[in-house]
Amino acid sequence: MNFFRRPGAGASSEARFFVPLKHARIIMVLPFVLAALAIYGLNTVRDYSDDRRVGQLMLARVEAAASRQNVVESGTLQLAVVADAKDPGVVRAVDGLRENIEPLQRLADTYMKEVRAQGLPRPIADRLEAALDAYHRTLDTQIELLEGGEFDQAFRYDHIRIETAASTLNSAIDDANVSYEELARQANRISDIGTVAVVLFAALILTLLQRQRTKWAGQMAHQALHDPLTNLPNRLLFKDRVEHALARSERNGLKNAVLLFDLDNFKSVNDTLGHEVGDHLLIGVAERVSTCLRPADTVARLGGDEYAILLEDVESATVAETVARRVLSSLDQPFVLKGHRVLVNGSIGIDVCTHLDPIEDILANADVAMYAAKARGKGTCELYEPNMRHAIVTRVDLESDLRNALDANEFILQYQPIIEVATGTVAGIEALVRWMHPTRGLVPPLDFIPLAEQTGLILPLGKWVLETAAIQAKQWQLEHPMTPPLRVGVNLSARQLQDDGLIDVISEVLRSTGLEPSSLILEVTESVLMRDTQSTMEVLRDIKRLNVQIAVDDFGTGYSSLSYLKHFPVDVIKIDKSFIDGIENGSEDANLVRAIIQLGESLGLKTVAEGIETRAQLEELRRLGCKEGQGFYVARPLDQKMMDLVLEKTRFEDDQEFTDVAPEPVG
Ligand code: C2E
Ligand code: MG
Ligand code: MG
Numbered sequence: 001m002n003f004f005r006r007p008g009a010g011a012s013s014e015a016r017f018f019v020p021l022k023h024a025r026i027i028m029v030l031p032f033v034l035a036a037l038a039i040y041g042l043n044t045v046r047d048y049s050d051d052r053r054v055g056q057l058m059l060a061r062v063e064a065a066a067s068r069q070n071v072v073e074s075g076t077l078q079l080a081v082v083a084d085a086k087d088p089g090v091v092r093a094v095d096g097l098r099e100n101i102e103p104l105q106r107l108a109d110t111y112m113k114e115v116r117a118q119g120l121p122r123p124i125a126d127r128l129e130a131a132l133d134a135y136h137r138t139l140d141t142q143i144e145l146l147e148g149g150e151f152d153q154a155f156r157y158d159h160i161r162i163e164t165a166a167s168t169l170n171s172a173i174d175d176a177n178v179s180y181e182e183l184a185r186q187a188n189r190i191s192d193i194g195t196v197a198v199v200l201f202a203a204l205i206l207t208l209l210q211r212q213r214t215k216w217a218g219q220m221a222h223q224a225l226h227d228p229l230t231n232l233p234n235r236l237l238f239k240d241r242v243e244h245a246l247a248r249s250e251r252n253g254l255k256n257a258v259l260l261f262d263l264d265n266f267k268s269v270n271d272t273l274g275h276e277v278g279d280h281l282l283i284g285v286a287e288r289v290s291t292c293l294r295p296a297d298t299v300a301r302l303g304g305d306e307y308a309i310l311l312e313d314v315e316s317a318t319v320a321e322t323v324a325r326r327v328l329s330s331l332d333q334p335f336v337l338k339g340h341r342v343l344v345n346g347s348i349g350i351d352v353c354t355h356l357d358p359i360e361d362i363l364a365n366a367d368v369a370m371y372a373a374k375a376r377g378k379g380t381c382e383l384y385e386p387n388m389r390h391a392i393v394t395r396v397d398l399e400s401d402l403r404n405a406l407d408a409n410e411f412i413l414q415y416q417p418i419i420e421v422a423t424g425t426v427a428g429i430e431a432l433v434r435w436m437h438p439t440r441g442l443v444p445p446l447d448f449i450p451l452a453e454q455t456g457l458i459l460p461l462g463k464w465v466l467e468t469a470a471i472q473a474k475q476w477q478l479e480h481p482m483t484p485p486l487r488v489g490v491n492l493s494a495r496q497l498q499d500d501g502l503i504d505v506i507s508e509v510l511r512s513t514g515l516e517p518s519s520l521i522l523e524v525t526e527s528v529l530m531r532d533t534q535s536t537m538e539v540l541r542d543i544k545r546l547n548v549q550i551a552v553d554d555f556g557t558g559y560s561s562l563s564y565l566k567h568f569p570v571d572v573i574k575i576d577k578s579f580i581d582g583i584e585n586g587s588e589d590a591n592l593v594r595a596i597i598q599l600g601e602s603l604g605l606k607t608v609a610e611g612i613e614t615r616a617q618l619e620e621l622r623r624l625g626c627k628e629g630q631g632f633y634v635a636r637p638l639d640q641k642m643m644d645l646v647l648e649k650t651r652f653e654d655d656q657e658f659t660d661v662a663p664e665p666v667g
Contacts, residue, residue, distance in 0.1 A: 112125075112128070112132065124172075125176070127172050128173065128175075131169040131171075131172035132169060132172075134168065173203050173207055176203065227301040229279055230283050230286040232300050233298060233300040233301075234301065235300065235308075237300065238298060238308050238310065239359060239363075241298045241300075242256070242258060242310055242359055242362065242363075243359055245312045246353070246354075246355045246357070248312070249355045250355035252313070254312075254313040254314070255313075255315075255354055256310065256353055257310075257311040257314045257317070257319070257320035257323075257352045257353070258309070258311075258351050258353060258362050258366045259309040259310075259320065259324055259327075259348050259350050259381075260302075260308055260348065261307040261308070261324075261327060261346050261347075261348045261370075262305060262306045262307075262370055263305040263344050263345075263346045264346055264374065264378040264379065265344055266278065266282075266305035266344065267305075269281055269342055273337075273340055273342070277340060277342065280338065281335055281342055281344065284335045284337065285307070285331070285335075285344070285346075286299070286301060286307070288327075288330040288331065289307060289309070289327050292323060292326045292327045293309065293323070294311075296312055296313075297309060297323075298310040308363075308366075309327070317350070320352055320383075321350065321381060325381065327346075327348065328348065328379060328380070331345050331346060345378055345379035346378075347373040347379065348370060348373060348382070349368065349371070349382055349384060350366060350369055350381060351366040352384075365384040365389070366384060368388050369383060369385075369388060370382070371388075372388045375450050375454070377527070398443070398447070398451060399451055399455065401437065402448055402451055402452060402457060403455070403457065405437075406457065406460055406461060406464065408438075410435055410436050410437065411435055411461065411465075412433075412434050412436055413432065413434070413468050413469060413640075414637035414639055415429040415430065415431055415432070415472070415637060415640070415643045416430045416432060416638070417429055417630065417635050417638075417643070417652075418430060418629070419629060420627065421621050421622050421626050421627060422622060423651070424653060424654075425650060425651050425652075426486070426646065426647060426650055426651070426652070427487065427628055428488060428489060428521070429473070429486065429487075429488055429489070430488075430489040430523070430630060431472075431489065431490050431491075432445065432491070433445050433449075435448055453494065453495045456495070458493050459501075462505075463509070465490060465491075466490050466505065467509050467512075469488050469490050470488065470490075470510070470520065471513050472488075472640065473486060473520075477515075479644075480647045480648070480650070484518075484519075485516065486519070486647075487519050487520070487521055487549075488519060488521070489522075489523050490521070491523045491524075491553065492523065492524050494531060497536060497539055502539065503539075503542045503543070503546070506520075506522075506546060510546070510548075517546050517547035517548045518547055518549065520548045520549065521548075521549040521551050522543060522548060522549070522550055522551070523552075524551070524552065524553060526555055526557060527554075529552060529568060530564065537567070537568065537569075549571040549572060550568075550569065550572070551571065551572035552565070552570050552573050554574065555573045555575050555576055555596065557578065565603060565605070570605060571605060571606065572605060572608055573608070574608045574610050575593060575609050575610060575626070576611075577611025578611075579593050579596070580593070580609050580612055580631070581611070581617075583617055584614065584616040584617055593621070593626070597624055597625055601625075606627050606628065608626075608627065608629060608630065609621050609629040609631070610629075610630060610631065612630065612631030612633045613631055613632050613633050614633055615654055617631075618631075619654075
């Protein structure tokens with residue numbers, strides 16, 4: 001077979017270009033061998049990655065333990081503390097190591113055979129073989145150490161022996177390669193060069209694969225456990241750290257705290273300034289949060305704008321709350337991102353846990369607490385309490401029902417009379433919304449107003465309340481004329497106050513119902529008033545321009561300074577029920593209520609007491625000079641028909657209360 005003969009070539013050149021059949025076959029199969037080797041090698045890398053990840057997880061634990069050790073107690077690294085040989089993670093890591101050694105060994109055997117067959121100088125071949133042997137032995141020993149639970153030794157072994165063995169092996173391969181080149185030069189036969197090329201190539205691939213594999217496996221392991229954007233640990237690694245912290249707390253009896261931290265207005269940043277700015281913000285937040293923690297604590301990004309923090313060995317919930325507040329106030333300063341000043345805040349839910357708590361419960365509890373924090377008003381933290389969970393579960397169910405409730409006419413208004421404290425005459429009413437749920441019955445406003453705020457339903461609902469109350473009040477004014485005409489109080493929520501269309505809605509309702517603006521009192525709670533003072537102030541001024549009155553609801557529960565009252569254009573102070581509760585016994589509360597009434601008088605504001613439940617309270621309020629009051633003692637919130645009866649009666653006599661006609665509210 002002369003297919004390697006050049007056409008027209010002479011006899012002398014024939015000898016040079018003739019390649020023996022045996023070698024021709026080798027050259028022909030060479031690409032296949034190399035491809036097979038490459039595929040084989042790559043597959044090994046892929047297979048390896050999963051197990052490597054487990055190994056990496058173990059190393060990550062080691063890192064965590066190391067940093068904790070530095071903080072808590074100095075001393076040698078005791079890996080035995082962080083893992084045990086029966087730990088499934090360790091077992092899988094060892095299996096992975098073993099599985100990957102076998103193909104390597106087979107490859108090496110083939111390689112050595114080839115080396116010997118090619119007549120490489122003995123010392124070089126021997127050294128190569130010895131280096132390969134030593135390399136495998138170190139890996140075997142490593143496996144034995146891991147299986148025997150001697151982790152600290154294994155750890156040191158990994159760093160010293162394995163690296164030494166690998167570098168000896170690499171240098172032996174280099175020497176072999178040099179020696180091959182020498183052989184090839186001397187042999188002057190193309191077939192030898194071909195064979196040498198195969199071996200060289202195999203050696204090269206072996207080395208490259210070895211290096212690449214380590215690099216890729218390392219990268220893959222890192223990616224598997226870290227968030228690519230912020231480089232923080234991801235959910236998987238975070239859970240592992242929590243699990244591990246729980247195991248430790250079983251031994252040392254200390255508690256851990258898990259904090260879930262979610263940005264409140266991230267979506268709007270992303271929507272208005274774009275994803276790039278959003279990404280920078282997430283990185284910036286990660287950096288700020290990290291500065292609030294001890295080196296031994298862990299901060300992770302769970303996804304989106306959600307971060308998780310693990311505080312180990314906390315003495316009490318107070319410590320966790322302090323850290324949470326520190327994290328929140330780290331956001332006080334705006335971020336400057338691509339020329340934009342971006343201000344964000346966040347909400348944090350905290351669960352303080354012991355080793356008895358299952359990890360899934362811990363994360364779920366922190367999540368529930370975080371929702372509670374968001375519901376309470378953003379930019380705050382909440383500690384998990386068991387009753388929160390019920391509230392959230394109910395919330396989820398309610399949310400979908402709530403969307404249909406307005407169309408289904410499921411909302412109703414009740415009215416609570418407000419009387420002049422001195423005379424008992426009805427001076428006004430407060431409209432209070434209720435939801436007649438088809439299966440749950442009467443749902444009180446505090447169970448759905450916050451939800452309606454979050455979903456935006458509060459805007460159409462608020463308009464409906466205002467309109468319905470105005471129509472009803474106007475009708476009662478006509479049926480029961482009095483001087484001044486019956487006033488109606490309607491509650492406004494924070495979201496309504498922020499709505500640009502609010503003033504138009506109010507004007508339109510007044511116009512369409514014919515209710516005098518001075519008969520309408522809009523009630524805003526103290527905490528809402530104080531939330532964004534500048535813009536709130538502007539809205540209140542616009543409301544005043546319509547000649548509508550404004551009441552501060554639940555006065556005394558929010559902002560502790562009274563001085564702001566001077567600056568807000570309010571007409572009425574509604575003293576919160578919590579003060580009225582205690583006034584009978586001439587306590588501190590009575591002094592407070594007296595002070596509030598005096599303050600109101602000096603500022604020209606009317607004072608209304610909320611939640612009067614007893615005759616003694618009413619009498620005390622009379623003595624203190626409170627102008628008006630409402631409460632169960634006088635009447636519970638009533639439906640329209642009951643209220644009709646009350647208005648016919650017009651005056652409340654002590655102990656002959658309206659409750660004669662209205663014993664219990666609907667539901
Ligand atoms: P609020 O405006 O302070 O209303 C007074 C609340 O105290 C009412 O609760 C009323 O039923 C209750 N109350 C009155 N007298 C007594 C008493 O003697 N003892 C006790 N224990 N409670 C008394 P309700 O109706 O459950 O409303 C709770 C809150 O929900 C209201 O507090 C108000 O902030 C909000 N709300 C009610 N209706 C609306 C509405 O239409 N829109 C908005 N945005 N919020 C509303
Ligand atoms: Mg009110
Ligand atoms: Mg109130």
